[in-house]
Amino acid sequence: MTPSRVRTLIFVLIFIGGLIVGFFGLRTLHAFREFGGHRPPPPPSVAEAEGIETDVELIREWMTVPFISKMYHVPPNVLFDALGIPANKNREKSLKQLNREYFPQADGIVLEKIKAAVLANQPQQMQENPEIPTPPVRPTFTSTP
Amino acid sequence: MSEWLLTQIINYGIPILGAIVFLGALGIPFPGTIIVIAVGAFCRQGFLSWPLTGLIALTCVVLGDCLSYAMGFYAREPILRRFHGSDKWIQAENSFQRWGGMSILLTRFLITAIAVPVNLIAGTGNFPFRRFLVYDLAGEAIWIFGYGGLGYLFGIQWETVGAFLSNMSGLLLGLLILGVGIWLGLRRLRISTAIKESG
Numbered sequence: 001m002t003p004s005r006v007r008t009l010i011f012v013l014i015f016i017g018g019l020i021v022g023f024f025g026l027r028t029l030h031a032f033r034e035f036g037g038h039r040p041p042p043p044p045s046v047a048e049a050e051g052i053e054t055d056v057e058l059i060r061e062w063m064t065v066p067f068i069s070k071m072y073h074v075p076p077n078v079l080f081d082a083l084g085i086p087a088n089k090n091r092e093k094s095l096k097q098l099n100r101e102y103f104p105q106a107d108g109i110v111l112e113k114i115k116a117a118v119l120a121n122q123p124q125q126m127q128e129n130p131e132i133p134t135p136p137v138r139p140t141f142t143s144t145p
Numbered sequence: 146m147s148e149w150l151l152t153q154i155i156n157y158g159i160p161i162l163g164a165i166v167f168l169g170a171l172g173i174p175f176p177g178t179i180i181v182i183a184v185g186a187f188c189r190q191g192f193l194s195w196p197l198t199g200l201i202a203l204t205c206v207v208l209g210d211c212l213s214y215a216m217g218f219y220a221r222e223p224i225l226r227r228f229h230g231s232d233k234w235i236q237a238e239n240s241f242q243r244w245g246g247m248s249i250l251l252t253r254f255l256i257t258a259i260a261v262p263v264n265l266i267a268g269t270g271n272f273p274f275r276r277f278l279v280y281d282l283a284g285e286a287i288w289i290f291g292y293g294g295l296g297y298l299f300g301i302q303w304e305t306v307g308a309f310l311s312n313m314s315g316l317l318l319g320l321l322i323l324g325v326g327i328w329l330g331l332r333r334l335r336i337s338t339a340i341k342e343s344g
Contacts, residue, residue: 020319022319023315024316025316031308034308055301058301
């Protein structure tokens with residue numbers, strides 16, 4: 001390799017490397033800040049042990065109706081009814097695809113409708129630490145002489 | 146791309162995951178790390194069984210790596226015809242024999258963007274296949290079970306972990322390119338100084 005080519009190669013490597021470091025460095029820093037605010041969730045609660053998720057803000061547009069149904073324990077037909085679309089042929093489509101297909105004018109409407117339907121139809125959240133039922137105090141009868 | 150792939154994984158499960166990691170190992174630019182972390186979270190949520198998912202993903206990714214090693218190996222002949230015997234070729238082959246194992250291991254999970262070129266170089270450079278397989282298996286096991294384990298640990302919060310690790314992998318790649326550039330620059334400077342001093 002001629003000296004001028006080597007010089008160009010060195011320049012290109014340093015320039016591209018610097019760009020990548022700058023770009024991903026900022027993104028890593030940003031992700032680290034967000035990551036810092038998160039801790040691994042505590043050991044599964046009763047609800048999680050049952051596989052029930054309760055926070056609807058975790059629903060994403062790549063999810064499908066059956067996936068959400070299983071995650072939040074809401075029957076899929078309830079969710080399809082809320083959207084007003086047939087379940088048939090739509091089970092494998094993501095919320096984004098359903099939105100594009102059935103509500104092309106209203107961006108994000110499927111996500112919002114699903115969130116609302118889950119909130120309205122989710123089974124009552126299980127208590128984290130259900131109290132141990134105590135037997136009722138039995139009245140004592142004393143015989144009076 | 147990753148959203149579409151996630152939808153396919155929740156629809157078709159382990160076979161599609163196996164196909165993704167296999168094709169990724171052949172150089173198709175899939176966001177493998179994000180997928181592996183997400184799948185860990187799906188296992189925690191009970192959508193997939195983690196031992197089976199882990200084993201199949203590991204098998205598929207190792208098969209993909211072996212295939213790309215084989216591509217390098219069978220492309221060896223024309224490359225040898227062009228470069229064999231040259232000082233640069235011998236130097237490159239020797240350094241890969243020395244550092245190849247570590248390169249294979251680290252590119253499986255840390256700097257994943259250059260995993261395929263490393264496989265090809267390993268095949269072309271006649272790096273022993275058994276050694277390649279050992280380092281590859283170890284690195285991919287860290288990738289699948291380590292990153293997947295993080296997804297499992299963080300459950301539904303996997304997106305935050307995924308964003309952090311993917312960006313970090315990009316940052317390491319940038320640092321590697323920058324490091325090679327600086328190293329070459331310093332080497333050139335040293336050589337030219339030595340020439341000046343002797344002349």
